Amino acid sequence: MKDTLVLVSRTAEQQIHELPESAGQAVLDALARLIAFPESAPQVDAQDYEAYRQVIIRRYRAIYRYYPERNEVRVYCILHTRRRLPSAEVLGYIEF
Secondary structure, X not given: OOOOEEEEXXXXXXXXXXXXXXXXXXXXXXXXXXXXXOOOOOEOOOOOOOOOEEEEEOOEEEEEEEEOOOOEEEEEEEEEOOOOOOOHHHHOOOOO
């Protein structure tokens, strides 16, 4: 099977740069695993997030969506696990 394309939004990229170096590297390592295993992370357990998945890395979570018809993952944001999720509608406005 062909490797999955992983796209990281501008928002997520900025959030990764704001993390402590070791946490940022851990997030990047976890996102790299999505190339081979895009459906390995659980779905987000929140209303209106049924199409989204999350990778938990230390105290952070990467919110992404897998588009199997394009074999593409889109990483929308990286949040501390204590932070509230943004409205799922807001994710549609995040630029890549």
